[in-house]
Amino acid sequence: MEITFAGKRALVTGATKGIGRDIAKRLVKCGAQVVAVGRNRQQLESLKSEVPSVEVIPLDLSDWSATDEALAQVGPVDLLVNNAGLGWLKSMLDITEEDVDSVLGINTKALINVTRIVARSLIARKAPGSIVNISSQASLAGLMHHTVYCASKGAVDAFTRAAALELGPHNIRVNCVNPTVIMTDMGRLGWSDPKVAQPMLDKIPLGRFGEVSEVVDAVLYLLSDKSSMITGTCLPIDGGFLAC
Numbered sequence: 001m002e003i004t005f006a007g008k009r010a011l012v013t014g015a016t017k018g019i020g021r022d023i024a025k026r027l028v029k030c031g032a033q034v035v036a037v038g039r040n041r042q043q044l045e046s047l048k049s050e051v052p053s054v055e056v057i058p059l060d061l062s063d064w065s066a067t068d069e070a071l072a073q074v075g076p077v078d079l080l081v082n083n084a085g086l087g088w089l090k091s092m093l094d095i096t097e098e099d100v101d102s103v104l105g106i107n108t109k110a111l112i113n114v115t116r117i118v119a120r121s122l123i124a125r126k127a128p129g130s131i132v133n134i135s136s137q138a139s140l141a142g143l144m145h146h147t148v149y150c151a152s153k154g155a156v157d158a159f160t161r162a163a164a165l166e167l168g169p170h171n172i173r174v175n176c177v178n179p180t181v182i183m184t185d186m187g188r189l190g191w192s193d194p195k196v197a198q199p200m201l202d203k204i205p206l207g208r209f210g211e212v213s214e215v216v217d218a219v220l221y222l223l224s225d226k227s228s229m230i231t232g233t234c235l236p237i238d239g240g241f242l243a244c
Contacts, residue, residue, distance in 0.1 A: 004224075005032035009034075009035065009077050010078065010081065011080050011114075013037045013038070013081065013082055013114060014134075015036035015037060015083065016038035020036075034053070034055070036054050037057045037084070044057075061110035061114065071114065077121060077122075079129065080129070082134060085106060086102060086103050086149075095147065095148055103148045107149070115131060123167075130173045130227075131172065131175070133159075133175070134215075134219075135153045135177065135178045137242060139234070157176060157178070164233075168231055173222075177219060177236075177237055179215050180200075180210055183212065205240035210238070
C-alpha cells in the first residue's frame with residue numbers, strides 16, 4: 001500500500017528524537033513538507049542536517065502564548081502529529097503539584113493548544129486535515145507508578161474523540177495511537193533489564209515490545225487518505241496487551 005503526502009505540509013511536535021523524529025523523516029520520504037517542533041535546539045539542528053528540507057522550530061510547548069505566537073508564523077498545515085510528551089515513574093503518594101503541572105502541561109494542555117491552532121487554520125482555509133495524537137496503552141490500562149501519566153493520556157483519548165466529533169463536519173479527522181513499550185533509545189534504557197521487562201512481556205501475547213517503525217507505520221496510515229473513513233479512533237499498538 002503506497003502512501004504519499006505530496007503537496008501536504010505536516011507539523012510534528014516532539015520531533016527531536018525517538019518516535020517523533022522518525023515520523024518527521026518518514027513524512028519527508030512520503031513527499032510531505034515537514035515542520036518539526038521541539039525544545040532541544042541542538043537535536044533539531046541535527047535533524048535538519050540529516051534531512052535539510054525539514055523546517056525546524058525550537059519551542060517550549062508548555063508556554064501557551066509562545067506556542068500561539070510561534071505557530072502563527074508556520075503557515076498552512078494539512079497534517080498534525082501531536083507527539084511531544086513527558087513521563088516518569090513515581091508513587092502516587094509522592095506526587096507534587098509540579099509533577100502534575102509538568103506532565104499534564106505537555107501531554108494534555110499543549111496538545112490541546114496545538115490542535116486548536118491547526119484546526120482554526122484548516123477551517124479558515126476550508127481545507128481537509130488529519131490529526132494524529134500519540135497516546136499510550138497507559139490511557140487504557142492502569143500501570144504501576146504511572147498515575148499522572150495515565151491521567152494525562154486518558155485525557156488525550158477523551159479529547160481525541162470529542163475533537164473528532166467537533167471537527168468532522170469540517171472534514172478534519174482526529175485519531176490517536178496507543179503504543180505499548182517501544183524500543184526507542186530511552187525504551188531500551190528503561191526496559192533492557194529482564195527483571196523489569198519480563199513482567200510486562202508476560203502480559204503481551206506477541207511476547208515482545210514494539211519497534212519505532214511499527215508506531216510510525218500506524219501514524220502514517222491514519223494521516224493518509226487510506227484511512228479516510230476513520231476518525232475518533234484510539235488504536236492500540238500493543239501486541240495484544242489490552243486483549244488479556
